[in-house]
Amino acid sequence: MLVGGGLGRTPYLGPTIRRSLPARHLLSYLQAILRVYNRHGRRDNLWKARIKVLVASLGAEEFARQVEEEWDRTDKAAIDLPDTELARIRAAFAPLGFQTLPRVSTVFEAARSEDRGLARFVRNNVVAHKIQGYAIVKIALKAPGETPGDCSAEQMDIVADLAERYSLDEVRVAYEQNLILPHVRLDEIPGVYQTLLAAGLATPNINLISDIIACPGLDYCALANARAIPIAQDIARMFADPELAEDIGELKIKISGCINACGHHHVGHIGILGVDKKGEEFYQLSLGGSGEDDAALGQILGPALPADRVTAAVDNLVAVYLRERHGAERFVDTFRRTGLNPFKEAVYADAH
Amino acid sequence: MPTLIRWRDGAASTDADPFARVDDDVPLPEGDVIVSLARFQREGDLLLSQQRRVGVVVEAGEAVESLAYDLPQISVVALAFPKFRDGRSYSAAMVLRTRLAYAGEVRAVGDVLLEQAPFMIRCGFDAFEPADGTTSDQWTRAGHRFRHVYQRAADALTPAFAERGAQ
Numbered sequence: 001m002l003v004g005g006g007l008g009r010t011p012y013l014g015p016t017i018r019r020s021l022p023a024r025h026l027l028s029y030l031q032a033i034l035r036v037y038n039r040h041g042r043r044d045n046l047w048k049a050r051i052k053v054l055v056a057s058l059g060a061e062e063f064a065r066q067v068e069e070e071w072d073r074t075d076k077a078a079i080d081l082p083d084t085e086l087a088r089i090r091a092a093f094a095p096l097g098f099q100t101l102p103r104v105s106t107v108f109e110a111a112r113s114e115d116r117g118l119a120r121f122v123r124n125n126v127v128a129h130k131i132q133g134y135a136i137v138k139i140a141l142k143a144p145g146e147t148p149g150d151c152s153a154e155q156m157d158i159v160a161d162l163a164e165r166y167s168l169d170e171v172r173v174a175y176e177q178n179l180i181l182p183h184v185r186l187d188e189i190p191g192v193y194q195t196l197l198a199a200g201l202a203t204p205n206i207n208l209i210s211d212i213i214a215c216p217g218l219d220y221c222a223l224a225n226a227r228a229i230p231i232a233q234d235i236a237r238m239f240a241d242p243e244l245a246e247d248i249g250e251l252k253i254k255i256s257g258c259i260n261a262c263g264h265h266h267v268g269h270i271g272i273l274g275v276d277k278k279g280e281e282f283y284q285l286s287l288g289g290s291g292e293d294d295a296a297l298g299q300i301l302g303p304a305l306p307a308d309r310v311t312a313a314v315d316n317l318v319a320v321y322l323r324e325r326h327g328a329e330r331f332v333d334t335f336r337r338t339g340l341n342p343f344k345e346a347v348y349a350d351a352h
Numbered sequence: 353m354p355t356l357i358r359w360r361d362g363a364a365s366t367d368a369d370p371f372a373r374v375d376d377d378v379p380l381p382e383g384d385v386i387v388s389l390a391r392f393q394r395e396g397d398l399l400l401s402q403q404r405r406v407g408v409v410v411e412a413g414e415a416v417e418s419l420a421y422d423l424p425q426i427s428v429v430a431l432a433f434p435k436f437r438d439g440r441s442y443s444a445a446m447v448l449r450t451r452l453a454y455a456g457e458v459r460a461v462g463d464v465l466l467e468q469a470p471f472m473i474r475c476g477f478d479a480f481e482p483a484d485g486t487t488s489d490q491w492t493r494a495g496h497r498f499r500h501v502y503q504r505a506a507d508a509l510t511p512a513f514a515e516r517g518a519q
């Protein structure tokens with residue numbers, strides 16, 4: 001059980017307060033967590049009325065102790081779901097109508113050895129499925145120069161048709177501002193790819209430098225300090241060459257137009273935060289964040305940069321990485337090894 | 353005197369409040385009284401020995417558990433809502449009903465609004481001093497806004513999973 005994580009004005013990684021909990025006790029344990037928070041959380045300051053603030057001020061250990069104490073006193077049988085209800089819920093997630101398929105599809109293998117575009121798409125956008133003979137196809141809504149996450153009505157119709165015909169009627173929306181066809185038969189991938197390609201939906205850049213998360217920013221959001229979308233578009237254009245993007249490898253850029261952090265900039269390998277400096281849009285860069293299993297909050301690189309220097313700064317950061325990387329290290333791995341300094345020097349060199 | 357709304361057997365009704373709410377620095381009148389937790393801790397033994405019913409106001413930041421041993425003799429526990437969005441007294445009501453098995457009146461006082469009715473009733477409140485001038489008819493309707501519930505609380509409602517099982 002992880003409690004007290006969150007981004008925004010005061011970012012925290014959620015500490016683990018309990019290693020494991022039987023599924024049937026989930027509700028009573030959650031109630032204990034919320035009751036401790038409800039009774040002891042800050043009430044004097046709206047910004048501090050957050051569970052993460054309570055956990056941080058008590059310390060995870062003390063918070064855990066209070067939760068366990070509360071939980072021990074809880075009549076668990078009254079709150080927890082009976083096994084019959086858990087079984088009913090599980091039944092709603094019963095496996096879909098998967099077919100028994102060979103592990104290797106000759107159609108698929110032949111197509112990808114002939115078509116380099118398909119091969120690239122598969123390398124970057126297709127992920128193994130746990131059911132043999134199927135794969136997960138990710139649709140990047142990140143064509144370089146476009147607004148991250150945008151999709152036209154015609155494109156949505158095409159995706160809906162593909163989902164209906166080739167993905168057991170399912171399409172998912174990912175927080176990365178992309179779409180996912182979760183259950184595509186390997187045999188069908190070449191055809192699905194061709195349809196996506198014709199619709200401008202086959203950008204092969206999942207998790208690459210141009211697969212940028214950007215919040216609506218000043219273009220749409222009343223709370224924004226700065227625009228996020230044009231920054232994303234500029235960076236993606238600079239790294240539009242798929243060869244280059246693949247060479248750089250996994251690099252997650254996340255952009256928020258203000259401290260509310262809807263773009264999750266704290267957990268970007270490169271995070272970009274829009275700030276307001278005397279009415280002008282500036283951007284604070286941070287490095288080394290991650291929202292995955294290796295979760296980390298990014299470290300601020302240095303003073304905020306004006307809008308017209310952000311893309312060049314990202315280019316500098318990438319150049320440092322390409323120079324410093326060892327073997328198959330990702331950008332974030334290199335950063336963790338070298339620390340902030342080489343990156344900082346490269347970006348602020350002209351300021352010295 | 354504020355209107356007192358009582359919730360009994362699934363319906364709200366308006367009632368005269370037999371209790372006088374007495375501030376800490378005011379001499380105690382005759383009759384049934386509601387006093388602060390601090391005053392109860394000072395004068396509770398005396399009060400409980402007199403021929404009157406006694407209630408206690410517990411503020412949102414105070415621990416309702418401190419009343420545990422006196423609860424059988426306390427007629428009303430009034431739980432305060434300093435602002436509608438300060439929900440600490442919901443937890444206090446749940447603790448009173450489900451953990452301390454308190455069977456007397458649990459009254460919501462302070463910034464008590466009609467839209468909180470279903471939640472307060474679920475947490476075990478059975479008396480209310482609404483701050484928004486709402487009537488018992490409105491409270492009856494609000495108390496029945498949701499026909500099904502997902503989990504057990506301090507009221508007697510059967511959760512949906514148990515209703516399904518019974519079908």
Ligand code: SF4
Nearest residue numbers: 215221224257258262
């Ligand atoms: S991070 Fe700020 S600017 Fe961006 S969507 Fe959230 S509130 Fe709006």
